[in-house]
Amino acid sequence: MKQEELQAIAAQLKHPTGEKGIEMANMMHETNINMTHHSIQNLNVSKENKILELGHGNAGHLEFLMDQAESLVYYGLEMSELMFQEARQINRNYVSQKQAFFLLYDGGVIPATDAFFDKIFTVNTIYFWQKPEELLLEIYRVLKPNGTFCLTFAEESFMKQLPFTEYEFTLYSTEKAQELIEKTAFKMVYKETLTEKIKSKTGELVDRAFTTIVLEK
Ligand SMILES: C[S@@+](CC[C@H](N)C(=O)[O-])C[C@H]1O[C@@H](n2cnc3c(N)ncnc32)[C@H](O)[C@@H]1O
Incomplete structure (x- = not known):
């Protein structure tokens, strides 16, 4: 693949836009649903x-989340206008029932008051955080005391084999993520790394290692 094509893939993963962005979001939803x-x-x-x-992407997973307990209220933050629109459309029933709220933000300041959320999670976004420590502090600020934050990402050892991750991405191993977390007041309560089979761009199955770190305020 040419350098421009790899750069275009990286840019779409970071910030889906246009027709290609919708395709990319569908592909991400399928590939990343296990994570x-x-x-x-x-x-x-x-x-x-x-x-x-x-960073919910098209938020095709919302029904799974809503089935976990009664009367949940979901708030989704995105930087991509396309993903914001797509997620609202796919989840229009939850939106009209005021069970789901979607918002755009700048990737830095979370538009919520202190200690607002019981739970926070993010999947496959840490690679794109502009100011990782500051965003973690924001997440800490808007989480309730004893609230839980789950950070899920694919391991650097896997990601660095993908040709497009040399553009736009900052890769994290569990150790690197822990070093970042240690700069905040979060308590680490659990971490788990799993390996799953996913389909590569060329169609064959490859092993992907991913980690969820569970943090408490
Ligand atoms: C690789 S996609 C992952 C989407 C979905 N979470 C998944 O795992 O399939 C990254 C998504 O995060 C969004 N994003 C990038 N930087 C972000 C940030 N700082 N905060 C929130 N979302 C961000 C992008 O717009 C994109 O939709």
């Missing part, structure tokens, strides 16, 4: 929880 479910299951949600997700 997303793992993050959600580690949140241990309970009745009436307010849940925030950063």
Whole structure:
């Protein structure tokens, strides 16, 4: 693949736009659903929880989340206007029932008051955080005391084999992510690395290692 094509893939993964962006979001949803479910299951949600997700893509996983407990309220934050629109459309029933709220933000300041959310999660976004420490502090600020934050990402050892990750991406191993977390007041309560089979761009199955780190305020 040419350098421009690899750069275009990286740019779409970071910020889906245009017709290609919708295709990319569908592909991400399919490829990453196991990671997303793992993050959600580690949140241990309970009745009436307010849940925030950063970087939901097309949010095709919302029904799975909503089935975890009764009367949940979901808030989804995105930087991509296309993903914001797509997620609202796919989840229009939850939106009209005021069970789901989608918002655009600048990737830095979370538009919420202190200690607003019971649970927060994010999947496959840490690679694109402009100011990782500051965003973690924002997540800490908007989480309730004893609230849970699940950070899910594919391991650097896997990601660095993909030709497009040399553009736009900052890769993390579990150790690197932990070093970042240690700069904040988050308590680490659990971490798990799993390996799953996913389809590569050329169609063959490859092993992907991914990690969920469970943090508490
Ligand atoms: C690789 S996609 C992952 C989408 C989905 N979470 C998944 O795992 O399939 C990254 C998504 O995060 C969004 N994004 C990038 N930087 C972000 C940030 N700082 N905060 C929130 N979302 C971000 C992008 O717009 C994109 O939709």
